[in-house]
Amino acid sequence: MKSWRAASLAAAAALVVSGCGGTGGGSGNSGDGKGELLVWVDNTRTPAAQQYKKAHPDLKIRIVTIPPEAGYVPTKVSLANRAKSGWPDVVFLTNPAEAATLASEKFGYAAPLDELVPKSVRDGFAPGSLDTCTFGGRTYCLRNDIAPTVLWYDATLMKKYGYQVPKTWADYERTGLKAAKEHPGTIVGAINGKYGAGTYFGSSGCPTRDTLSLTEVDIDLTRKTCTRVADLLQPMARAKAVTTVVPTDPAFAKLGQDDRILMLPGPAWFGDFMFGPAFKIPEGRIAAAPMPTWPGETTSYAGQVGGGAFLVSAHAGDRTEAAADLVRRLTTDVALQAKQPTYPAFTAAAERWGEAKAKDPYYASDPMPALSAAANALRPGFGAVRYEADWQTSFNDTVGRAADSGGNLRKALASWQDKLDAAAETSEYTVG
């Protein structure tokens, strides 16, 4: 009887001791003046960060892999702010909109990079790609990758149906309506959350999230750049030529498997990560064209759906220079960037990245001309906002719901405006 009690006490002591040293524990904290550069990156960016560490043996660098969970970094930084310690010196954001939160006065986390990264380097990024990092004229992050939208299409189906790839949105609408009539069930677009708002309204330049500063935002859905999108989508929504099913939903994948996706304006990463792996569309069928042009314009302006960004901590102290160097290297090193999965924001790296893409047998034709044209024609005004999640859900609750129920999309814009205004004000913006 005594033995089991003695054994349990011994086990207790052993476990407590092992708990003390078992996982190494570590402070996990930086901003503590110990000189260790604490770098938080997602799993995809970890090898590049490790490569940087290997190339800089003189620097003490601790790389932590963080989950690419929306809100993870702001939550952790918020805790560090309360504890007044534990900030990472460098952080990677899988959702660049979080830069607006982290740079805000309330958070005070993101350091301005204008003095830390030379203008000549910043000028090497795709034009307008740093707009999501810029507030009140100061740059708070560097983009790692961007997600400009292009017009993806199934070249085999287009040929089979005898359609031409549209060059204007009017052509796009005509082709979509024709396809829906002649081949019921066929879709030419998705209007759900960021995929709808970022692709169509983003490329049109509708001000739903134009940041004027960290505290001011322009939202005006009565403008022509917004109403023309509603007018474009209205007949297509009624004809079911566009769907409100989100492209990441298995039901959308079923459309692909059933050869129902004729065209899909969407981000650059759809090419590698959705058409083949999710929609199961076989090799040699998918191609990319520039986004159609809006009336009165000749440039094929692209919207944006995704991408990533690096930030440097305002609490990095004497590690600030090293942190900025790491961020600069990870975002602009051509060899490192060429290996990353999504479209590099740094133009020279994108060209190298595109060399492999141009030869990718998955595509019916080289997608790079369309992708690089899109990267160079990001519609200005698409900013990082603190109401990103509400921006998506309010779109679905208004425009998406009207599209589903056969309602009036122009009227839905008024409801969307109200919800965006409320979300912006809750996020401490003055709506201009």
Add this chain to the structure above:
Amino acid sequence: MTALSRGARALFLLGAAVFFGLPLLWLLLAPTRTADDLTTGSPLGFGALGNVGDAWSHLMSYNDGEITLWIGNSVIYAAASVVLALLLCVPAGYALAKHDFAGRRALLTLSIVTMILPPAALVLPLYLEMSAVGLTGTVWAVILPLSFYPFGVYLAFLHFQANLPDSLLDAGRVDGASELRLFWSVGLPLARPAIALIAFFGFVRCWTDFFLPFVMLSDDRTFTLQLGLMSLLQSTGAVNNSSGFADLDIHQSEAALAGLVACAPLMIGFVLAQRFLRTGLLAGAEKG
């Protein structure tokens, strides 16, 4: 019972079994199948046992097999917390049940109040407390808060009150045993079912806790299995192709296997402890 009511009962039971059993069956079968088969094949089809091994090696490809580190961390956190909780709960429950001291009733009430307090409500003050003593990010930031287990104190209190007659302790006192000796030699041996019960529930609580480690830990090398799996599944196309863009072969089959791995210790623990659990749960239910 008429044939009709028997039929209705059987139908209800069958319906309940299908409703609750199907998702579990799917979870068990999923690791045997490939991601494509899961999407296009029959919902409850069986793939091949070899696929389970493949799924595991795919899981191991994430950050050089970091999943095994997370399993080890979870075991250490849970075991250390349970041991500390037992060291605190059992004597506390004994004292509350068998000794009358000033503030006893208030302590008991406080135990019950803290028992029903949502754990998430305490996480922020706990974080600030751990931060003040420099423990955030360390294993102690998880172990120490989890070893505070008022439910365990209450279980121990109920057990000692119902199963340890005062006369037995009085007899010991007459024989000259000290209070510590009475607890060690009389109370503790009779409390084995209660200890098993507290240990099991405590282990389940520690093993499945997500929010506390999420707040306290930032370094992936210190993550628990639950926290690590969140990171792993979100970093890959396991649940969503647009998530992470990692070049890893981790999909739904791997996610299902990870889920089973996360549940396995609880299932094994339950099977091993069920004899004690039954005795412990029924202890004191009938008192002569």
